[in-house]
Amino acid sequence: xxxxxxxLYENVVFRxxxxxxxxxxxxxxxxxxxxxxxxxxxxxxxxxxxxxxxxQSLLDAFDPVLQRKSLASSNRPKxxxxxxxxxxxxxDVSAPPxxxxxxxSFKVHQYDPVTIENGKVELELKIxxxxxxxxxxxxSPATSEEEEEFPVCPSAPKNxxxxxxxxxxxxxxTNADWLTxxxxxxxxxxxxxxxxxxxxxxxxATQQMKLGSTDGLGHAGMLNxxxxxxxxxxxxxxxxxxxxxxxxxxxxxxxxxxxxxxxxKLVSIGLSRVEDLLCFELASSKDKSKFLVTVNTEKxxxxxxxxxxxxxxxxxxxxxxxxxxxxxxxxxxKDGVTGEWQIAxxxxxxxxxxLWVKKTTGPIxxxxxxxxxxxxxxxxxxxxxxxxxxxxxxxxxWPDHTCYIQSDLKAETETWYLLSRAVALQSGTDLEDHQLTxxxxxxxxxxxxxxxxxYGLMTEGIYRRSGVQSKINRLLxxxxxxxxxxxxxxxxxxxxxxANVLKxxxxxxxxxLLTNELYSQWIDGLAxxxxxxxxxxxxxxxxxLPHVNRRTLRKLLGHLHAVQNKCEKNLMxxxxxxxxxxxxxxxxxxxxxxxxxxxxxxxETDVVLQLIQYYPWLxxxxxxxxxxxxxxxxxxxxxxxxxxxxxxxxxxRTWIFSELVDQEVAVExxxxxxxxxxxxxxxxADCKPTGAILMESICQGxxxxxxxxxxxxxxxxxxxxxxxxxxxxDNQLVFGHHPAIDKLRKNDKNxxxxxxxxxxxxxxxxxxxxxxxxxxCQARFTILKDLKNHTVHGRWDLENILWYLxxxxxxxxxxxxxxxxxxxxxxxxxxxxxxxxxxxxFETETDFLTFLKSLILTEFDGxxxxxxx
Numbered sequence: 113x114x115x116x117x118x119x120l121y122e123n124v125v126f127r128x129x130x131x132x133x134x135x136x137x138x139x140x141x142x143x144x145x146x147x148x149x150x151x152x153x154x155x156x157x158x159x160x161x162x163x164x165x166x167x168q169s170l171l172d173a174f175d176p177v178l179q180r181k182s183l184a185s186s187n188r189p190k191x192x193x194x195x196x197x198x199x200x201x202x203x204d205v206s207a208p209p210x211x212x213x214x215x216x217s218f219k220v221h222q223y224d225p226v227t228i229e230n231g232k233v234e235l236e237l238k239i240x241x242x243x244x245x246x247x248x249x250x251x252s253p254a255t256s257e258e259e260e261e262f263p264v265c266p267s268a269p270k271n272x273x274x275x276x277x278x279x280x281x282x283x284x285x286t287n288a289d290w291l292t293x294x295x296x297x298x299x300x301x302x303x304x305x306x307x308x309x310x311x312x313x314x315x316x317a318t319q320q321m322k323l324g325s326t327d328g329l330g331h332a333g334m335l336n337x338x339x340x341x342x343x344x345x346x347x348x349x350x351x352x353x354x355x356x357x358x359x360x361x362x363x364x365x366x367x368x369x370x371x372x373x374x375x376x377k378l379v380s381i382g383l384s385r386v387e388d389l390l391c392f393e394l395a396s397s398k399d400k401s402k403f404l405v406t407v408n409t410e411k412x413x414x415x416x417x418x419x420x421x422x423x424x425x426x427x428x429x430x431x432x433x434x435x436x437x438x439x440x441x442x443x444x445x446k447d448g449v450t451g452e453w454q455i456a457x458x459x460x461x462x463x464x465x466x467l468w469v470k471k472t473t474g475p476i477x478x479x480x481x482x483x484x485x486x487x488x489x490x491x492x493x494x495x496x497x498x499x500x501x502x503x504x505x506x507x508x509x510w511p512d513h514t515c516y517i518q519s520d521l522k523a524e525t526e527t528w529y530l531l532s533r534a535v536a537l538q539s540g541t542d543l544e545d546h547q548l549t550x551x552x553x554x555x556x557x558x559x560x561x562x563x564x565x566x567y568g569l570m571t572e573g574i575y576r577r578s579g580v581q582s583k584i585n586r587l588l589x590x591x592x593x594x595x596x597x598x599x600x601x602x603x604x605x606x607x608x609x610x611a612n613v614l615k616x617x618x619x620x621x622x623x624x625l626l627t628n629e630l631y632s633q634w635i636d637g638l639a640x641x642x643x644x645x646x647x648x649x650x651x652x653x654x655x656x657l658p659h660v661n662r663r664t665l666r667k668l669l670g671h672l673h674a675v676q677n678k679c680e681k682n683l684m685x686x687x688x689x690x691x692x693x694x695x696x697x698x699x700x701x702x703x704x705x706x707x708x709x710x711x712x713x714x715x716e717t718d719v720v721l722q723l724i725q726y727y728p729w730l731x732x733x734x735x736x737x738x739x740x741x742x743x744x745x746x747x748x749x750x751x752x753x754x755x756x757x758x759x760x761x762x763x764x765r766t767w768i769f770s771e772l773v774d775q776e777v778a779v780e781x782x783x784x785x786x787x788x789x790x791x792x793x794x795x796x797a798d799c800k801p802t803g804a805i806l807m808e809s810i811c812q813g814x815x816x817x818x819x820x821x822x823x824x825x826x827x828x829x830x831x832x833x834x835x836x837x838x839x840x841x842d843n844q845l846v847f848g849h850h851p852a853i854d855k856l857r858k859n860d861k862n863x864x865x866x867x868x869x870x871x872x873x874x875x876x877x878x879x880x881x882x883x884x885x886x887x888x889c890q891a892r893f894t895i896l897k898d899l900k901n902h903t904v905h906g907r908w909d910l911e912n913i914l915w916y917l918x919x920x921x922x923x924x925x926x927x928x929x930x931x932x933x934x935x936x937x938x939x940x941x942x943x944x945x946x947x948x949x950x951x952x953x954f955e956t957e958t959d960f961l962t963f964l965k966s967l968i969l970t971e972f973d974g975x976x977x978x979x980x981x
Contacts, residue, residue, distance in 0.1 A: 330354035331419050333412075336391075337371060340402035340523075351405075353416075356423045358394075374398060375424035379520050380441025380527070381417060382460075392417055395441070397500055397520045428457050428470050438462040439531055441524065444496035445471065446516045453496040458517070458528070462535050465545065482548040484536040485509045485596045489529050508532060511550050537594045541622050544660045547595050552663045555595035560614040561671045563600045568607025569674065570681035575692050579609035580971060582891045582911045588613050602784070603827045618668075619696045625661055625668075626653075626698050626719075634698065634719045635712075650722065651730050665697075665723075666731050673727040690721035766829060770794055771848030772804060781825045788821050794847045803854055805979045808916075809846045810839065811948060815916035815932050816846070818853060821978045835940045839948055852917055856961050856968075856976055863962045871895075872926045872953040873905075881926055881953060888963060891970050893933070895952075906950075910971055912936050917964075919951045927953045929960035931967075 331353040336346040337360050349360040349370060356376055359369035377398040384391045384404060390413050391406040407413045418434045429440070438460045445456040459468040460481075467479040486509045495505045496518045503522040506529045508515045517532075519525040539546040539556075546554040568574045583605055590598045591613070600610060618625055626634060630653050637653075640646040654662060672693065676686040694717035723730065728738060767776040768790070779790050787806050794806070808817040808828055819828065825845075832840045856863075867889045872881035884905065887894040891910040897903040912935060919930035934940065934949035954960040965976070972978045 331416075333416075335360070335416070336406035338404045338406075340404065346404070346406055353419055353423060358420065358423075371403065373403065375420065378420075378424040378442070380439060380524050381420055381424070382437075382439025382441070382527075382531070383413075385530075394420070395521060395524050400500070400521060402523065425457060429459055429468065429476070433459055433461070433468060436461070436463070438535070439528070441519065441528075443520075443528070444498055444518045445469070446496075448514050448516075451516070453498060453516075453518075455498075460531060460535060465535055467532070479510070479515075480548070481532070481536040482544075482546070483510060483550065484532075484547075485511065487529070487533040487536055489526075506532065508536070537596075539592050539595070543621055543623075543625070543664065544658065546592075548660070551667070552660055553667045554660070554664060556591040556617055557614065557664055557667060559591065559595060559598065559600060560610050560617075561667065563602075563605075563610045564607055564614075565671065565674065567602055568611065568682075570678050571607050572681075572683050574607060574675065574682050574684055575611045575615065575689065576684065577608045579606060579612045580911075582909070582970075583609045584612050584616065586911065588616060591617075603824055606822060615692070615696055619700060621700050624696075624698050624700050625665055627657060627661065630656065631698060635715050638715060638718055646722070647726055647729065650719075650726075654730060668697075669723055669727045669731070670733070672724045676724060686721055686724050689724060690717045693724075694718075694720040764826070764829070766845070768794060768806070768845040768847055771846060777847075781829065783824075783826055785825050786821075787819045787823050787825060790825065791847075803849055803857065804847060805850060805853060807846045807848070807850060808843070810843045810916070811920055812842045813846075814921050815918045815948075816850060817914065817916045818850065818979045819845075820972050839940055850917065852961070852964060853976065853979060855957075856964055859961060860965065860976060863958070863965050865966065866959070866962045867966075869959050869963060870955050872955075874923060874947070874951045874953075876947055876949060879923060879947065881924075881951075886952060888966055908933070908935065910967075915967065916949075919953065920947055923947060923951060925951065925953045927955065929954045929957050931960075931963070 333351055334348055335351045337349050337351075338344070338346040347362070347370070349362060350364045350366070351358065351360045353359075356374065358371075358373040358375060360371040361367075361369050373394060373396050377396045379395040379397050381392060381394055384393050386404075389406055390408065390410060391404050392413055394403040394405065395401075396403075405416070407416060414436060417437070421429070421434050421437075421440055425440070425442075429437075440457070440459040442455065442457055444453045445458075446453045454472055456469055456471045460466075461468075465481040467481050469477045469479060471477075486507075488507045488509075489504050490507060491504055493502075493504075495503050499518055500520045501522045503518055503525040505516045505518040506525065508517065517525075517528060519528060537547070539554075543554065546556060549555055549558050564574065587598070587600065587605060587609065624631075633649070633653055637646045637649045640649065654665065657665065672689050675682065675684055676689055679685045679688075695713055697720055698716040699712070727733065728735075765778060765780050768779055769776050772794075777794055779793065781790075791806065794804075806819045808819060809815070810817075819825075828845075832843050835843075867887055869886045869888075871884065871886040873884050873886070873895055874881045884898075885896040887896070893906075893908045893910070893913070895905045895907075897905045913933045914936060915931055915933040917931060919925040919932055930951055930953045932949045932951045940948065954963065968979075969975050
């Protein structure tokens with residue numbers, strides 16, 4: 113019949129000896145005559161154009177052998193949704209054929225029971241074993257559930273199309289993918305009972321959920337997704353992590369994901385450089401793009417990163433490393449120039465400055481990024497031939513080896529370069545966060561000590577005299593950023609500048625070098641009666657210091673011990689050094705109580721005095737090493753005193769014009785010759801040298817620059833080589849008097865401090881002058897266009913300029929009290945330009961001298977006395 117071919121009653125289910133009909137149909141079923149006992153029709157009062165009986169083939173599929181002849185309608189309850197087998201009368205005049213023996217090649221599949229309650233699908237994973245079936249003929253004993261066999265029915269119809277449909281219906285019920293979709297359609301998402309993961313109603317906490325009957329646990333939650341370079345706002349998506357696949361859906365009830373990331377193709381995962389957002393990045397080699405995922409809390413972010421990393425790379429890295437990391441990914445790596453590229457996995461921890469490397473063969477390697485000398489990126493190719501995109505590999509130099517790194521994606525290689533450079537080269541606030549040498553000493557401390565031992569070991573008042581603040585600040589910032597690439601030159605910095613950098617560095621640490629925890633024990637050691645017990649205590653406390661603190665203290669005390677050995681030259685005895693270094697080593701600047709008395713300071717001085725004096729015994733220093741240090745110091749002293757030939761390669765011969773005797777004096781200038789070294793030879797026996805200074809004279813004597821007592825002469829002469837012939841032909845060194853310096857010496861104490869002046873200003877390309885305000889504050893020149901609006905015309909730092917007294921005669925200066933300055937990094941104009949530098953003409957002589965006093969005090973140690981011989 114036609115209705116036999118239509119798909120009717122597809123949701124009829126046979127389960128637990130029951131035939132389940134749709135609820136809207138079960139209440140209207142009524143039995144027909146005995147002639148066709150298995151036929152049902154709707155109530156006669158209802159009209160319908162479709163057949164209202166279940167298919168004959170459907171019933172035959174459940175029982176193709178037994179022929180049911182009648183249905184006991186009295187036994188079937190009315191309005192029931194279940195048609196039980198007990199309601200059917202299977203009696204027949206003819207006995208049913210005997211059941212054949214079971215086929216051992218077919219096993220019965222036990223389906224998981226499924227129930228529907230309140231619109232929710234629940235799957236019970238626990239399988240209950242059914243009792244053994246007793247065969248009626250007794251030929252075969254009962255077997256276990258795993259050994260039960262499906263009976264072969266010889267009377268079954270050859271056309272099994274309807275039977276296959278029924279089996280397909282049953283398979284659909286137990287399909288895991290179908291149940292997973294229904295699980296996502298559920299409105300009641302299970303919440304974690306852990307109080308650490310609970311959030312309010314406006315946030316979605318990270319959840320763990322069991323998806324269907326598949327293996328393992330998945331993770332799901334609401335996360336904000338965006339792609340790299342997209343201008344759209346992040347989308348709040350339902351995110352699921354399961355079976356090494358990360359999917360994001362527009363809603364919890366949606367079955368088609370918007371984003372799918374196969375974690376087998378994951379290139380890297382790490383924290384985003386956007387510091388104000390709680391997000392992390394995902395890069396996939398399949399999509400060749402970057403996804404940005406935002407969460408609600410810091411803990412949730414690291415949880416998701418840990419889960420994703422575990423699914424992507426398994427147990428390559430331990431659980432401790434997976435819990436907290438900055439970036440992790442798969443890269444290509446090779447050792448040295450001659451090495452071969454191979455696959456490796458990298459993991460960076462910014463807080464500990466560690467780089468963990470796991471190659472395809474061998475154990476995991478931990479590299480200390482604090483000992484990296486440089487991080488660079490090749491620009492001429494030479495990358496891995498196996499990478500998906502051609503890129504510039506990263507080169508990381510350690511003291512004993514070099515490593516080349518490249519990612520599959522060019523953008524990821526750039527990200528690894530910026531991250532490794534930031535972690536390795538930029539120092540933190542704590543001592544152990546700075547760049548370290550092979551001996552675990554901060555590079556900043558090592559560089560300062562080497563410079564002082566080379567140039568300042570016999571300098572009078574080393575560590576006592578102050579340096580130039582602008583130079584100290586600049587050098588300290590450079591050493592904290594990348595100490596390995598900072599070159600401290602004696603032409604640019606004095607030994608006092610470097611000494612003050614070292615003191616300020618240790619004074620501004622978050623915790624003193626001798627630590628707050630051991631402070632009271634250091635002080636208590638002073639009260640001991642026995643000096644031997646006191647030193648034993650100090651030796652024990654030194655062993656209890658953190659590793660980097662202990663190595664730094666050893667280096668510093670060894671240096672101070674060498675300084676006090678030369679106290680007859682530098683006038684820095686052990687007591688003087690202890691008075692300067694005691695507070696710096698035991699109490700940092702941020703913890704000082706300025707209202708307290710000096711008892712703590714005296715105690716700190718006594719402790720450091722003992723440490724310096726007994727340094728060889730406290731650190732078990734070999735006597736042979738001390739003897740080598742003494743020989744090095746003696747050699748430096750002989751060089752300083754000129755025991756060897758004074759004439760060395762690099763010395764040049766020049767002439768200095770002495771205005772006192774009106775003649776030129778020949779002088780040999782070497783790389784280390786200072787102004788104070790040539791002044792004795794310029795003095796004349798028949799004249800008074802009081803007030804005479806050495807000056808650099810340019811522009812035919814119109815501009816003169818006083819040279820400080822400690823300034824090197826050679827750099828002052830060499831800079832003229834870069835000037836054009838027009839500006840260097842008449843340049844020379846002059847020894848004599850300058851009227852401005854003489855007046856400043858006499859009226860030094862009568863000049864009040866002042867920072868704002870009214871001047872006439874002319875630029876390098878302007879001949880005329882215009883009146884404008886000028887400010888000198890914090891070692892910076894600032895020229896304003898308008899005092900009312902405070903519009904800045906120009907701003908120059910004092911350390912970046914050279915200033916001269918006077919003005920170029922080619923200019924028509926409004927007054928004779930002028931200062932001209934040129935920029936160090938800007939080339940001097942060649943022929944064709946009219947004037948040299950920027951010229952400032954002051955209204956009154958008092959303003960001129962006041963500004964000159966402030967200028968000299970800011971730039972030079974000792975003020976005006978540093979110029980006069």
